[in-house]
Amino acid sequence: MYTFRELQKASRLDIDGKEIKVAVLGNCATQFFSSAVQGYAKRSGLNALVYDADYDQIDAQLLDQHSEVYAFGPDSIVIWLATDRLYEEFLDADLAARERFAESCMERLERYWHLITANCNAKIIQLNFSEINDKVLGNYSCKVTSTFTYQIRKLNGLLGEAMAGQSAVYPADLLSVQIELGQNRFYDAPLYYNAKMTVSINALPYIAKAVADVLLALDGRIKKCVVCDLDNTLWGGVIGDDGLGGIHIGELGQGHAFTNLQRWLKQLKECGIILAVCSKNNEETAREPFEKHEEMILGLEDISLFVANWDDKASNIKMIQKSLNIGMDSMIFLDDNPFERNLVRELIPGITVPELPQDPALYLEYLQSQNYFETASFAGAGADRTKQYQAELERRKLEKTFESIDGYLRSLEMKGTAKPFEPVRFARIAQLTQRSNQFNLRTIRYTESDIERIADDGNYLTLYYTLRDRFGDHGLVSVVIMKKISETRLFVDTWLMSCRVLKRGMEEFIVNAFVDTAAKNGFEWISAEYIPTPKNKMVETIYETMGFTCTTDHHYELKVSAYVKKNNYITMED
Amino acid sequence: MSREEVLEKVTGIIREVFEKDSIVVSETTTAADVEGWDSLTHLNLVNEIEMEFDIRFMLAEVQGSKNVGELITALMKHLDEKN
Numbered sequence: 001m002y003t004f005r006e007l008q009k010a011s012r013l014d015i016d017g018k019e020i021k022v023a024v025l026g027n028c029a030t031q032f033f034s035s036a037v038q039g040y041a042k043r044s045g046l047n048a049l050v051y052d053a054d055y056d057q058i059d060a061q062l063l064d065q066h067s068e069v070y071a072f073g074p075d076s077i078v079i080w081l082a083t084d085r086l087y088e089e090f091l092d093a094d095l096a097a098r099e100r101f102a103e104s105c106m107e108r109l110e111r112y113w114h115l116i117t118a119n120c121n122a123k124i125i126q127l128n129f130s131e132i133n134d135k136v137l138g139n140y141s142c143k144v145t146s147t148f149t150y151q152i153r154k155l156n157g158l159l160g161e162a163m164a165g166q167s168a169v170y171p172a173d174l175l176s177v178q179i180e181l182g183q184n185r186f187y188d189a190p191l192y193y194n195a196k197m198t199v200s201i202n203a204l205p206y207i208a209k210a211v212a213d214v215l216l217a218l219d220g221r222i223k224k225c226v227v228c229d230l231d232n233t234l235w236g237g238v239i240g241d242d243g244l245g246g247i248h249i250g251e252l253g254q255g256h257a258f259t260n261l262q263r264w265l266k267q268l269k270e271c272g273i274i275l276a277v278c279s280k281n282n283e284e285t286a287r288e289p290f291e292k293h294e295e296m297i298l299g300l301e302d303i304s305l306f307v308a309n310w311d312d313k314a315s316n317i318k319m320i321q322k323s324l325n326i327g328m329d330s331m332i333f334l335d336d337n338p339f340e341r342n343l344v345r346e347l348i349p350g351i352t353v354p355e356l357p358q359d360p361a362l363y364l365e366y367l368q369s370q371n372y373f374e375t376a377s378f379a380g381a382g383a384d385r386t387k388q389y390q391a392e393l394e395r396r397k398l399e400k401t402f403e404s405i406d407g408y409l410r411s412l413e414m415k416g417t418a419k420p421f422e423p424v425r426f427a428r429i430a431q432l433t434q435r436s437n438q439f440n441l442r443t444i445r446y447t448e449s450d451i452e453r454i455a456d457d458g459n460y461l462t463l464y465y466t467l468r469d470r471f472g473d474h475g476l477v478s479v480v481i482m483k484k485i486s487e488t489r490l491f492v493d494t495w496l497m498s499c500r501v502l503k504r505g506m507e508e509f510i511v512n513a514f515v516d517t518a519a520k521n522g523f524e525w526i527s528a529e530y531i532p533t534p535k536n537k538m539v540e541t542i543y544e545t546m547g548f549t550c551t552t553d554h555h556y557e558l559k560v561s562a563y564v565k566k567n568n569y570i571t572m573e574d
Numbered sequence: 575m576s577r578e579e580v581l582e583k584v585t586g587i588i589r590e591v592f593e594k595d596s597i598v599v600s601e602t603t604t605a606a607d608v609e610g611w612d613s614l615t616h617l618n619l620v621n622e623i624e625m626e627f628d629i630r631f632m633l634a635e636v637q638g639s640k641n642v643g644e645l646i647t648a649l650m651k652h653l654d655e656k657n
Contacts, residue, residue, distance in 0.1 A: 005591070005622070031614060190633040191617060201621040 002205050004032070007039030015047040020215060023051045023069045023122070025058045026080035029196040036208035037078070041215055048215060055196065062115040074122045076218065078172070078211060079112055081105065082198035083130045083152060090148050098146045102155040106162060117168055123447060124169045125214050127207075129156050130178040130186065130199075167430070167448030170218070170376065172210045180369065181206060213374040220434050220445060223352070223372050224326050225274040226265065227317055229335035230286055230308075234258060234265075234298065236360060240285050250295035257361040262297035264364055268373060269302050272383035274324060276305040278316045278333070283308040304389035313340050314347035323396075324389065325499035327437060327535060332372055336360070377431040377448070391472035392500060409504055409569040412469040416506070416570040418513035421455035421462040428476045429464055432496060437535040440496040441528070441542070459484045460493075461521060463514055467501055467570065477501045480514045485527065490518050492528040505568030511546045513572075515563045528556045575653060580627075580646055587626060588642075591619045601643030627653060 002010070020041070024034045034052035041048035051072045053061050058079070061069040069077065090101050097104070109126070116124055133141065133149045141147040156175060163169045178186045181203055188200035199207060216222075231238045235258045236248025248255035249262075269275050275298070279286045286308035290300045300306065305323055307316045313335070321328055328350035335341050341353045357366050395412065402408035421429060430448040437443065446454070454460050465478035478501075481494035492514075497506065518526055528543050530536075531554065547563060548556035585599040592610045605611040611619070620636050623629075623645075629652035639645040 005618070008618075032617075190631065190636055191621075193633050194636050195613070195617055197617070201617065202625070 001209070002040070002043065004036060004201050004204050007036045007043070007205055007208060008032075009039070010043045011035045011039035011050075013039075013042045015042050015045065017045070017047045020046055020048045020076070020219065021051070021072060021074045022048055022076045022078060022125075022211075022215065023053060023072055023074040024078045024080070025053045025061060025069065026078075026082060027056050027058060027085045028080065028082035028198040029055055030080060032197065032201065032204055033080070033199075033207065036204040037211050040205065040208035040212040044212055044216055046212065046216055046219060046221075048212075058112060062112055062119070065119055070120055074120065076123045076125050076170075076215065077116055077120075078125045078127070079109070080127045080174075081109065081129070083132055084192060084198040086129070086152070087132050087134070087148055090151065095146060098148075098151065101148075101151040102158055105155050106158045109159070110162060113166060113169060117449070121450070123218060124166075125172050125211060126159070126163065126169050127172045127174045127211075128159055130174050131156075167427075167452075170214050172207075172214055174207060174210065177203060177206045177210060209371070213371055214376070217374040217376040218434070218445065220437060220443070222330060222375055222435060223273065223332055224330040224435075225276060225304075225320075225324060225332070226268065227276045227278045227320060227331060227333045228265070229313075229333075229337070229340065230277060230279040230281065230289075232336040232360065233334055233356075233363075234262060235289060235296075239289060240281060244288055244293055247289060247293070249289070249293060254360065255295070257363065259295065259297055261360075261364050261367075264367075266297055266302060269386060270384050271373075271375075272379065272385060273373060274304045274326075274386065274389060275302055276320050276324075277303050277307060278313055278320065279308045280310055280313070281308040301390075302386060304386050305393070312343065314344050317344060317348060317351065323393070325438070325502065334367075376434050377427065379428055379431055385475075388472060388474060388500065394471050395469075406569070412471070412504070412569070414467060414469045414504065414570040415573045416468075416509050417466045417573050418463050418510070418517075421451060421464060423452070423455075425464055425476060426451045426455070429479050432476065432479050432498070433494065436496040436498065437533070438499050438538055439502065440533075440536050441492065441539055442494060442531045443496075443533050443536060444494055446494075454481060461490065461514075461517055463510075463517060465497075465506070465510055465513070467506055474498070474501055477506065478510050480510065482514065482518065482526070484523075488523055489525040489527060490523050492526060495528075505570050507542065507546070508566035508568040509570040509572075512565050512568075515558065515560060519560050524560050526558045526560060528558070530554045530556075577646065577650060580649060580653070581642070583626065584623060584642065584646060584649070587622045588619065591615065591622055599642055601641065601646065603642045604640065623649065629653065629656065 022037065024030050031052050034050045038048050038050040053069055061067040086105060090098060113124055116122060129152055131152055135141065136147055137144055141149040144150055163171055186199055186203045191197050191200060228234055236254045237246055239247055249258050251259065265275060289296050305320050307320060317333060321331060328348055332352045333344050334354065336356055344351060345353045352372065354367060354370060356363055399408050426448050430446050430451045433444065433446040455462055461482040463480040464476055467474045467477050478497040479494060482490040483493045485491045528548060530540060530543065543556040544550060548558045551557055588599050589595050589597050592608055597608055605616065620631055624631060627649060629649065631648060635648040639648060
């Protein structure tokens with residue numbers, strides 16, 4: 001972890017890229033915290049500018065529409081109600097008020113959230129509550145509703161429930177920092193009494209990391225895939241030497257640590273992370289434990305891509321990345337072998353290679369402490385896309401049997417839909433705007449509440465697209481948002497597409513549908529823009545390919561009546 | 575560790591925290607003598623000294639030290655208690 005001094009220095013670095021404005025509001029002294037957040041974000045490559053509101057100014061700043069915080073124009077507002085301050089309020093309150101202290105704190109927070117969403121478009125980053133056990137009734141406090149111990153725990157529960165219903169609110173888990181560091185390192189009593197700082201200076205980098213991780217996820221910088229080595233990574237021992245009966249996996253002995261790592265990886269998969277295998281082995285040998293070992297948690301059905309051969313791992317990982325069509329910086333490579341780790345780090349810039357501890361018992365704890373899988377959205381049960389990736393491999397195999405691409409595309413029997421945004425799709429639409437980097441013309445990130453607002457706003461025409469074929473359903477793969485800029489003209493505010501469906505006619509299908517929608521709504525012109533980022537070069541010329549005319553650099557327009565429908569092999573469904 | 579050695583180490587920390595190698599520190603140096611030394615950066619300095627020497631100042635020492643000499647006196651006391 002960085003030291004606070006390192007972060008203070010980093011907060012003054014010059015970083016390229018779009019400036020992300022963050023305002024910090026707390027009922028405690030937050031100057032050091034703010035500079036730690038700015039430093040941590042910059043160290044992570046995010047050009048953050050953090051505005052620190054004065055001490056205990058939450059109400060004043062949020063109630064006044066012309067306050068410094070609103071005038072700053074924040075992309076995100078961090079709210080920190082420190083437990084130590086709440087504790088004093090609690091003790092000063094009468095008994096009846098103590099009984100419903102958690103509820104009243106929650107009402108206060110919801111009032112803050114409401115003021116923020118009413119007055120600006122900022123996302124809210126809400127710190128949860130560290131704990132104090134004042135032992136006023138000893139251990140017995142835990143079951144007495146009028147104790148602070150009881151109320152602060154209840155408050156964290158209420159907060160989780162309330163945030164679940166607020167798409168603009170993102171948690172920052174302060175409590176888990178307290179747990180990780182322990183109260184002795186987390187808190188510094190003289191510092192609190194001296195300066196109203198409710199955490200120690202040395203705890204600040206950890207809390208700053210929590211907030212910066214959220215900011216990075218909001219900026220679309222998330223991990224999508226874990227590539228795993230097998231021998232001594234997913235199980236103990238070497239399958240090629242020790243055989244099926246000799247490897248360590250299961251509830252007994254050393255195997256237990258590997259089993260729990262697999263349990264965790266399986267959960268990641270269920271949450272939408274792609275699992276791939278990259279092993280130096282004969283393929284048949286490598287597959288054997290997955291197929292035959294009764295105590296393996298992960299099965300072949302959990303693995304999107306299984307690569308076992310004797311080529312170097314960097315080449316194999318590049319192949320995996322190409323097949324999945326995701327950025328290297330969204331991939332993590334797990335390997336127990338320092339040589340392989342260094343080779344991959346050396347040859348593949350951008351990929352994350354955790355420096356796994358020597359003892360496999362520590363793998364899981366280490367990986368969890370790094371918080372690699374921060375996200376700004378969760379699609380629920382639909383998150384697991386392993387089957388879609390496996391179907392993609394089947395398609396690729398089929399593709400090889402065809403002489404012409406047209407014959408192959410026709411054989412897929414593709415069916416597509418194009419519909420205006422609907423409430424059940426808001427979450428997935430927002431998620432795509434946050435995750436898509438490559439096929440994304442303007443890379444504007446939207447939250448679920450933004451999407452809801454746009455869907456209800458008469459100044460926008462919206463479309464989401466789905467695609468399926470005989471191998472399976474790709475689900476929602478593309479989003480188009482068009483804004484009315486005059487009676488006759490639309491502007492394509494957002495066009496993005498999942499790279500999983502590249503080059504099979506979907507691009508043409510999408511443009512046909514949105515031009516058609518524009519025509520049906522009486523528009524004569526469509527303007528469009530391409531905003532270059534380090535990642536979206538693949539769509540640099542797409543508007544011209546689709547028949548738009550370049551007006552100025554990166555700006556395009558299309559006369560709707562002159563549009564010639566583009567050929568494709570996707571049938572429109574209702 | 576002698577008082578002179580402690581002063582030398584503290585001088586290094588002060589130069590690091592206030593980011594100026596040319597700062598001259600003596601026992602009589604006060605916050606007013608050093609650019610950027612305010613109540614907030616003072617906390618930073620205290621934290622760095624605590625980490626370097628592995629001690630914890632008392633609240634009164636953090637607030638009450640009028641010059642570097644007094645801070646070092648408090649620091650020496652904690653170092654003695656440790657041994």
